[in-house]
Structures are given as C-alpha cells and as structure tokens.
Amino acid sequence: MSEPVSALSNASFDGLVHVQEAGLHGMIALRGDLDSEALQSAVTNSAGVGVPAPRTVVFDGARGAAWMSPDELLVFCPYPEAGATLAQLTDALGGAHALAVDVSDARAVFEVRGPRMREVIAKLAPVDMSAAAFQPGTIRRTRFAQVAAAVWLVDDAEARIVCFRSVAPYMFALLCTAAAPGGEVGMF
Amino acid sequence: MLILECPYCGVKAEETELHGGGEAHLVRRGPDSSDDAFESYLFQRQNPKGVHFERWRHAYGCGKWFHAARCTATLEVFGTYSAQVSEPPQQIRDRIAARRPGWSWSDQG
Numbered sequence: 001m002s003e004p005v006s007a008l009s010n011a012s013f014d015g016l017v018h019v020q021e022a023g024l025h026g027m028i029a030l031r032g033d034l035d036s037e038a039l040q041s042a043v044t045n046s047a048g049v050g051v052p053a054p055r056t057v058v059f060d061g062a063r064g065a066a067w068m069s070p071d072e073l074l075v076f077c078p079y080p081e082a083g084a085t086l087a088q089l090t091d092a093l094g095g096a097h098a099l100a101v102d103v104s105d106a107r108a109v110f111e112v113r114g115p116r117m118r119e120v121i122a123k124l125a126p127v128d129m130s131a132a133a134f135q136p137g138t139i140r141r142t143r144f145a146q147v148a149a150a151v152w153l154v155d156d157a158e159a160r161i162v163c164f165r166s167v168a169p170y171m172f173a174l175l176c177t178a179a180a181p182g183g184e185v186g187m188f
Numbered sequence: 189m190l191i192l193e194c195p196y197c198g199v200k201a202e203e204t205e206l207h208g209g210g211e212a213h214l215v216r217r218g219p220d221s222s223d224d225a226f227e228s229y230l231f232q233r234q235n236p237k238g239v240h241f242e243r244w245r246h247a248y249g250c251g252k253w254f255h256a257a258r259c260t261a262t263l264e265v266f267g268t269y270s271a272q273v274s275e276p277p278q279q280i281r282d283r284i285a286a287r288r289p290g291w292s293w294s295d296q297g
C-alpha cells in the first residue's frame with residue numbers, strides 16, 4: 001500500500017507570518033441545489049455540519065463545509081474518512097440532482113498564521129482584508145497572484161487557503177515572498 | 189479599476205477576478221436569417237462612449253456569468269443583474285435614466 005503524501009509534505013516558513021502547507025485533508029466537492037431538503041439533510045448527516053450560509057464556512061473540528069458558489073460546497077473531513085464520507089453523502093443524496101466528488105488529492109491547503117496575516121494576504125489577493133470587511137468565518141474565492149484560491153479566516157490571526165494541488169509550490173513561494181522579513185507594510 | 193458586484197454570490201469582485209464576455213443582449217441569428225443579419229450578429233458590435241451593457245463571468249469566484257450596465261467613459265457602474273434575461277430589468281433602466289437624463293433602452297440597438 002502506498003503512503004499518501006500532501007503536496008509539499010507540510011513545508012513551513014517563518015517570516016512576517018507562519019506559513020505552513022497544512023497536510024492532507026479530506027475534501028469533497030459537492031454541487032447541487034443548496035436550498036433543497038435532500039441536499040441539506042445529506043450534508044448534515046454525512047459532513048456533520050449544516051449547509052453554510054453564502055460566503056461562510058462552518059467547522060466542527062476536522063469536519064466542516066465551505067460555501068463555494070450558489071450551487072457548490074466543499075465538504076471537509078479527516079483524510080482517511082474521505083471515501084466513507086463520500087459514500088455516505090452519495091447514498092444520502094439518493095436520486096437528488098447533485099454531484100459529489102472526492103477532490104482530497106487534487107487540492108492543497110495552506111495555513112497562514114500571525115498578527116500580520118491580513119497584510120500578507122492583501123499583498124497577493126484583490127480582496128479587502130480589513131477587519132471590518134473580512135471577518136472570521138467568511139470565505140472568499142479569488143486569486144492569489146496568478147492562481148485561483150479560496151481563503152477563509154479561522155480567527156483574527158489565522159487564515160486557511162485552498163488551491164489546486166498542481167499550483168501548491170507556486171502558492172507556497174508566493175506566501176513566503178509576501179511574508180519575507182523586511183516587507184512589513186503596516187496597513188492593518 | 190472596475191469593481192462589479194456579482195449578482196449570484198454577492199462578492200464585490202475586482203476586474204482581474206472577472207472575465208469580460210463582450211456586448212450583452214445580442215439577438216442570435218441562425219441559418220434562416222439573411223446574410224446581412226447573420227453578419228451583423230457575428231461581427232457588428234456597439235462601441236459607445238457612454239452607457240453600455242456587457243456580459244461578465246465571475247471567473248476567479250463562483251464561476252457564474254452575469255450582466256453589467258456601466259458607462260464606458262466614466263466607469264460608473266449602474267448595476268449588475270442576472271444572466272437569465274434578454275433585456276436589462278426595469279430597475280437597471282430606471283437607474284441609468286436617473287443618471288443619464290434622456291437615455292432610454294428603446295434607443296439602443
């Protein structure tokens with residue numbers, strides 16, 4: 001049996017913030033009618049959390065769901081449980097018009113932690129990172145320099161970023177560059 | 189810098205998160221149309237200095253197509269609205285008329 005490895009094997013960097021490739025996560029892309037009873041109960045039963053409100057995430061430990069678009073969620077679970085969670089979700093959806101796919105090995109997750117977290121992200125994404133505009137629990141799909149990503153705040157000092165696994169080295173290099181000592185802006 | 193609020197996800201997206209899709213509300217001409225009408229459908233586009241209706245896609249976001257009404261000269265945005273319409277909604281027309289006295293949708297196209 002081969003050993004699963006994350007995109008950058010938990011690579012980390014300490015500069016203006018702590019940057020860390022956050023390892024393996026179970027991730028299931030789910031598309032369907034988010035308002036439907038069938039999808040909502042399927043998510044509650046298999047993901048262990050309710051369907052998040054638009055532009056928000058809900059987490060209960062390692063399990064959670066992120067709102068990705070008006071008809072798309074990204075469901076999180078422990079990596080080894082992705083297969084079982086997907087099977088449970090698919091089963092619960094029954095005949096409902098929906099699509100659930102295990103994307104755990106097609107995405108990378110990064111953690112950006114420290115008091116200058118907002119400043120480092122603001123250098124890379126065209127998003128208002130002020131505390132008034134971007135609060136913990138909010139998710140925003142955007143771009144980090146040239147690659148697509150989704151970013152949400154765990155709390156006022158920690159952000160999580162999901163991007164395609166194929167661009168993980170690029171994302172890590174971006175974050176390290178933006179967090180290089182000497183690059184303080186003092187914006188937030 | 190152009191900022192458009194995506195009517196589907198509510199994100200105020202900056203221009204680089206969007207992909208422009210050209211003039212909105214084109215009427216499709218098929219094989220049974222005249223050559224002139226078909227050529228016009230394929231190639232003729234408005235290029236106004238002023239009020240313009242466009243298609244945009246929230247490419248680095250929810251991925252949805254939507255419509256936007258804006259002024260090409262001042263970059264003033266009159267509003268964004270659903271892609272599932274073939275004409276701008278009344279609310280958007282009213283907003284444009286209020287900002288550009290004398291403007292009317294029936295003068296377009």
Ligand SMILES: [Zn+2]
Nearest residue numbers: 194197246250
């Ligand atoms: Zn959108």
